[in-house]
Amino acid sequence: YQRRVHGDILSVYFFSPFSVSVSFSLLVFTKMISGLWQGERSGGSAGSGGQGPAPLVWSLSLQTQNPSLYGAALEGDDSFILHGSWNPETNAVLFVDERPGATRVMYRGRYVQPPGNAQGNIVGTWSSDDGVASGTFGCCLVEQKDALHLSGHWAGVARPSPDLADFIPTNPIQWTLTVLRGGELGCKIFGCGFFDDSGDVPGRPMIFFALCGAWDPATGQVDLKKIYESTAETEGYCLTYTGILKHGSPGWQMEGQWDNPKGASHGTFTCTLRRPQQKPAVFLDHDGGVDDFLALLLLCHKSVKLIGVTVTPADTEIEPAVSVTRKLLDIANFSEVSVGQGTLDGVHPFPPAWRAEAYIMDAFPILNTQSDSDAQVSPLPGQQFLAETILASPTPVTLVMTGPLTNLAWALDKYPAIEANVAELVWMGGAVDVKGNVYEADFERAAAEWNVFWDAPSAARVFKASFPIRLFSLDATNHVPVTTDFVRRFGPQSHFPLSNFAGNAWATTVKCEKLWKEPYYAWDALTAAYVRCRDICEFEEVKLSVVTEGREEGRTIRDPEHGRVVLLAQKVNAQKFYDLCVQDFRR
Numbered sequence: 001y002q003r004r005v006h007g008d009i010l011s012v013y014f015f016s017p018f019s020v021s022v023s024f025s026l027l028v029f030t031k032m033i034s035g036l037w038q039g040e041r042s043g044g045s046a047g048s049g050g051q052g053p054a055p056l057v058w059s060l061s062l063q064t065q066n067p068s069l070y071g072a073a074l075e076g077d078d079s080f081i082l083h084g085s086w087n088p089e090t091n092a093v094l095f096v097d098e099r100p101g102a103t104r105v106m107y108r109g110r111y112v113q114p115p116g117n118a119q120g121n122i123v124g125t126w127s128s129d130d131g132v133a134s135g136t137f138g139c140c141l142v143e144q145k146d147a148l149h150l151s152g153h154w155a156g157v158a159r160p161s162p163d164l165a166d167f168i169p170t171n172p173i174q175w176t177l178t179v180l181r182g183g184e185l186g187c188k189i190f191g192c193g194f195f196d197d198s199g200d201v202p203g204r205p206m207i208f209f210a211l212c213g214a215w216d217p218a219t220g221q222v223d224l225k226k227i228y229e230s231t232a233e234t235e236g237y238c239l240t241y242t243g244i245l246k247h248g249s250p251g252w253q254m255e256g257q258w259d260n261p262k263g264a265s266h267g268t269f270t271c272t273l274r275r276p277q278q279k280p281a282v283f284l285d286h287d288g289g290v291d292d293f294l295a296l297l298l299l300c301h302k303s304v305k306l307i308g309v310t311v312t313p314a315d316t317e318i319e320p321a322v323s324v325t326r327k328l329l330d331i332a333n334f335s336e337v338s339v340g341q342g343t344l345d346g347v348h349p350f351p352p353a354w355r356a357e358a359y360i361m362d363a364f365p366i367l368n369t370q371s372d373s374d375a376q377v378s379p380l381p382g383q384q385f386l387a388e389t390i391l392a393s394p395t396p397v398t399l400v401m402t403g404p405l406t407n408l409a410w411a412l413d414k415y416p417a418i419e420a421n422v423a424e425l426v427w428m429g430g431a432v433d434v435k436g437n438v439y440e441a442d443f444e445r446a447a448a449e450w451n452v453f454w455d456a457p458s459a460a461r462v463f464k465a466s467f468p469i470r471l472f473s474l475d476a477t478n479h480v481p482v483t484t485d486f487v488r489r490f491g492p493q494s495h496f497p498l499s500n501f502a503g504n505a506w507a508t509t510v511k512c513e514k515l516w517k518e519p520y521y522a523w524d525a526l527t528a529a530y531v532r533c534r535d536i537c538e539f540e541e542v543k544l545s546v547v548t549e550g551r552e553e554g555r556t557i558r559d560p561e562h563g564r565v566v567l568l569a570q571k572v573n574a575q576k577f578y579d580l581c582v583q584d585f586r587r
Helices: 290-299 318-331 357-362 382-392 406-414 416-421 456-462 484-488 497-507 511-516 523-532 574-584
Strands: 002-005 008-011 032-043 054-063 069-075 078-086 092-097 105-112 121-128 134-141 149-160 171-180 188-195 207-215 221-228 238-248 251-260 265-273 281-286 305-311 339-341 377-381 397-401 422-428 469-472 538-546 556-558 564-570
Touching (some): 032 171, 054 134, 054 171, 069 092, 069 207, 149 251, 149 382, 265 382, 281 290, 290 318, 290 497, 290 523, 305 318, 397 523, 416 422
Parallel strands (some): 281 305, 281 397, 469 564
Antiparallel strands (some): 054 069, 069 188, 078 092, 171 188, 221 238, 538 556, 538 564
8 A cells, every 4th residue: 555645655565674572373364453542652752842751642543455554643622633554464654743734754664463462563763854854663562342442344324305405415434433431531523534536636546534422321411523634625614524423223322414515515424333254244135035034044143243235126026026025134134134125127038937936936825824024224326225225234244135236236327436345246146158148039049147137338348346346146156946856855844934935936946947958956055045145155266258249148158358356156965965954944
């Protein structure tokens, strides 16, 4: 990571002449090291010439994405921006403290984690730009104790007022923030945030801002102000955030109103303190086919943090598909998960008979034991619900998609910041080295696969994104046909609600082999099963492109020269998949 600051380049490849006589080993590199840091610096005091040690109080994040180091220093009631770089391989750090009207200070050092100290330290040297003052510094990551402070990375969204939504976007919140809960430093809030799309400020692809304010422990009232780096374009902008700090089911949250007097804009905001978690955050986008619903049930498991579901109106009629989704969330005890109803159409519609299957499943007795569903439908269109849920997630999201990529393509264009918060895309789509399953007139027979064919331009758009893609194409799913023997295994355990639904749903498909000489496959269930069982298959790294026009529209082809790198599922352990479904649905 490099950044030009007043003519100087900060780079992880700069090494300063100092040594640390501490033996350490960093056994695990975390994606983010974030929190409250306290220590002191000694030597000449920049701007004053003093020699005594000066306290350091920082809210700071080190992370493996750009910016790799950013935060703020607290002095009195004010917060000042820190930004620079951290190299996770060498643990070298290089960052600056620059504040209006003061000489800039450069810090050079290393992040170290001595044995037995899980908190870690940053130690090194500092110097002022004018060469007058220099010395050494050291600080320690303070243990997280909610009674004393709430520190780390806060993620969320700031939305404009509805009357401004046509020309002011919803922006991500990415803050390194500390809430001090009393003690000698008082009840203060300080930190730093950034925008990585600051196109309005020439020469600055990323711009930082300081956050400072206070909160009332008795009421939870929060008052923050945001002050940007000093530039001609940001002069005079001071935004305020007023709201409530509270603890809820996702953890510590802030929510309230924001106001930009100079920009004549205002709106609402919400953000959550990111905490380490074992469960992967997963969002499912499906298109309401028989197998999509089995994929949903596999993800409704205690080992998965399912944060949302959307339904794309592709291989389904949308109303019964949303209804079935809500009812399945209820019987799986995942009623707290909301459902988004997609409104976007593709290019080539699925056959009407296929789309009607959701009506049959919506009538299953096991799904109609109560008059209404507890799982709620989001008031947002499904594609917007997907975008805003991913944007607001405090941890990167594994996005599982078992239908076309239309919603995601829309989201990447309308909410480009979500790209950085997608851990990986796990998608059922395509046919690479096997025949496809599209037999439409005017197109090459069996060249394309339906999830791509329905909206090939959207698939091509998603292939331009930077996050990893794990592709479960027909090459992999052809190894897991839904056989009569497999379906009958659910009979002896049909007293379990999930087995009852799974057995009946898959039973509707066994006619395929008799009627069309081609079995129904567990396309989507296999894709979801990977999230639960990572060794269910192997992957081959290939370069693929999507054909978006002509008789081969919807094909996914090997393209070593111009293709996008994709992890293609191979060597599926079919028996492990079948056993997982049978065992898992005993609930």
